[in-house]
Amino acid sequence: MNTQPTYYQEYSSFKVAVDCIIFGFDEEGLKLLLQKRKFEPCRGEWSLMGGFMNSEENLDQAAERVLKECTGLEKVYMEQVMTFSEISRDPGNRVVSVAYFALIDIRHYVKESTDKYQAVWILLKDIPKLIFDHNEMVHKALIRLRQRATNCPVGFNLLSETFTLPALQQLYEAIFDCKIDKRNFRKKMTSMDLLINTGKKEYSSSKKGAFLYCFDEKKYEEMTKKGYNPNFFSL
Amino acid sequence: MNTQPTYYQEYSSFKVAVDCIIFGFDEEGLKLLLQKRKFEPCRGEWSLMGGFMNSEENLDQAAERVLKECTGLEKVYMEQVMTFSEISRDPGNRVVSVAYFALIDIRHYVKESTDKYQAVWILLKDIPKLIFDHNEMVHKALIRLRQRATNCPVGFNLLSETFTLPALQQLYEAIFDCKIDKRNFRKKMTSMDLLINTGKKEYSSSKKGAFLYCFDEKKYEEMTKKGYNPNFFSL
DNA sequence: ACAAAAGTGTTCTCCATACACCCATGT
DNA sequence: ACATGGGTGTATGGAGAACACTTTTGT
Numbered sequence: 001m002n003t004q005p006t007y008y009q010e011y012s013s014f015k016v017a018v019d020c021i022i023f024g025f026d027e028e029g030l031k032l033l034l035q036k037r038k039f040e041p042c043r044g045e046w047s048l049m050g051g052f053m054n055s056e057e058n059l060d061q062a063a064e065r066v067l068k069e070c071t072g073l074e075k076v077y078m079e080q081v082m083t084f085s086e087i088s089r090d091p092g093n094r095v096v097s098v099a100y101f102a103l104i105d106i107r108h109y110v111k112e113s114t115d116k117y118q119a120v121w122i123l124l125k126d127i128p129k130l131i132f133d134h135n136e137m138v139h140k141a142l143i144r145l146r147q148r149a150t151n152c153p154v155g156f157n158l159l160s161e162t163f164t165l166p167a168l169q170q171l172y173e174a175i176f177d178c179k180i181d182k183r184n185f186r187k188k189m190t191s192m193d194l195l196i197n198t199g200k201k202e203y204s205s206s207k208k209g210a211f212l213y214c215f216d217e218k219k220y221e222e223m224t225k226k227g228y229n230p231n232f233f234s235l
Numbered sequence: 236m237n238t239q240p241t242y243y244q245e246y247s248s249f250k251v252a253v254d255c256i257i258f259g260f261d262e263e264g265l266k267l268l269l270q271k272r273k274f275e276p277c278r279g280e281w282s283l284m285g286g287f288m289n290s291e292e293n294l295d296q297a298a299e300r301v302l303k304e305c306t307g308l309e310k311v312y313m314e315q316v317m318t319f320s321e322i323s324r325d326p327g328n329r330v331v332s333v334a335y336f337a338l339i340d341i342r343h344y345v346k347e348s349t350d351k352y353q354a355v356w357i358l359l360k361d362i363p364k365l366i367f368d369h370n371e372m373v374h375k376a377l378i379r380l381r382q383r384a385t386n387c388p389v390g391f392n393l394l395s396e397t398f399t400l401p402a403l404q405q406l407y408e409a410i411f412d413c414k415i416d417k418r419n420f421r422k423k424m425t426s427m428d429l430l431i432n433t434g435k436k437e438y439s440s441s442k443k444g445a446f447l448y449c450f451d452e453k454k455y456e457e458m459t460k461k462g463y464n465p466n467f468f469s470l
Numbered sequence: 471a472c473a474a475a476a477g478t479g480t481t482c483t484c485c486a487t488a489c490a491c492c493c494a495t496g497t
Numbered sequence: 498a499c500a501t502g503g504g505t506g507t508a509t510g511g512a513g514a515a516c517a518c519t520t521t522t523g524t
Binding site: 006008011012013016055056058059082085087092093098147229235 | 241276293294331
Binding site for chain 3: 498499500501502503504505506507508509510511512513514515516517518519520521522523524
């Protein structure tokens with residue numbers, strides 16, 4: 001086995017958990033995927049999707065695993081938010097928990113999954129009291145999401161491969177909880193030259209139909225390499 | 236003792252450490268406080284100031300304690316940056332480490348302290364190879380510092396109570412590693428109406444002397460409460 | 471006199487904002 | 498015909514960026 005010396009024996013050890021703030025978006029607005037906790041303590045109360053890190057993985061891997069276990073989803077955008085460590089934050093034991101936020105295309109998460117994983121999409125503005133410090137985690141995650149959304153194209157992770165400009169605008173309005181002028185928004189987005197009009201139309205929300213666009217990831221990569229610093233939104 | 240049930244017994248536990256990225260600023264530029272590691276493994280190599288969290292404290296408290304133990308300093312601006320958890324990041328044992336950055340007025344950290352604590356101020360651009368993932372921690376901390384400095388008055392934590400406008404400008408130039416136009420900078424800073432000219436002058440860096448200003452914290456608090464969103468720097 | 475740093479205003483450009491009407495289509 | 502959401506252009510204001518000379522004083 002391990003013949004290396006092992007140091008730091010004199011220091012305490014702690015359980016380390018990850019909790020996932022899972023954002024989704026549809027025509028109703030920005031939502032979080034929540035569950036009723038399935039084990040003690042606090043069984044049955046509203047909770048984020050969480051789990052414990054184990055010895056064979058790092059935090060990113062633990063977060064991915066937990067997300068997969070709780071939702072079946074893989075390869076989604078995830079990012080560490082911050083670590084919560086209040087001594088009594090979890091009444092079950094001393095646990096240090098690392099919050100991650102995830103952005104998923106809500107249409108990939110089909111209705112059967114919500115049954116299978118006993119998960120519920122809840123509008124951000126209707127989030128109930130959650131266990132422990134989970135409401136604070138949500139708050140920090142939202143701040144981070146807004147910050148990212150101002151200068152990164154993270155928003156597209158919440159939409160399908162193709163999307164309409166009205167949908168994209170609604171997304172930004174939901175993220176920043178504000179109204180945006182339609183003409184200014186479209187001008188800004190199209191002038192960045194990072195959206196490709198597929199020529200196809202989407203008719204589910206209007207008779208006239210709205211053009212479907214996709215995000216030009218290749219071009220975005222190139223431009224950022226060249227020092228281009230885009231601005232997707234400003235207060 | 237504790238008669239509460241204890242949950243999660245089946246999960247692994249981990250050592251949890253904090254590492255502090257301590258920023259200081261003087262006429263030479265932006266610096267970090269580093270030390271040669273005092274214990275195994277990697278004794279004698281360059282390292283951030285770090286230590287282990289214990290059961291009676293949370294991470295913020297651990298970071299404060301470590302900062303005090305390593306530098307003697309208290310009540311400085313500190314902020315959690317992010318958590319590092321690669322399985323073999325520390326060859327001594329499995330350790331999850333939480334990076335904190337601290338901003339201190341370098342003049343409060345007198346020369347005797349650097350001897351007493353065997354700490355060295357090193358210019359950011361001369362940072363050597365550090366142990367483990369500490370260079371990455373520094374990188375993340377700098378990104379966070381820049382982000383904060385754009386819309387928060389964190390910079391003032393790196394200066395004394397009173398400071399000259401040229402010194403403030405040099406600070407922003409050091410943080411963002413760029414040149415700033417003197418007139419535009421002064422115009423912006425004074426137009427925010429958050430700096431108070433004390434009427435006194437500082438002569439150490441010029442014959443003419445430069446006015447000493449102080450930051451109007453009270454006014455800043457009031458204005459932010461009213462929704463004012465200042466911009467202290469923009470790319 | 472001169473070197474060295476402090477201090478001072480104006481112009482231009484660009485980007486964010488505000489704002490109102492026509493278009494396409496299903497009913 | 499009309500209701501619904503999609504799509505379009507222009508004018509204005511404010512903030513950032515560029516830019517050069519005078520002031521003070523110690524040597």
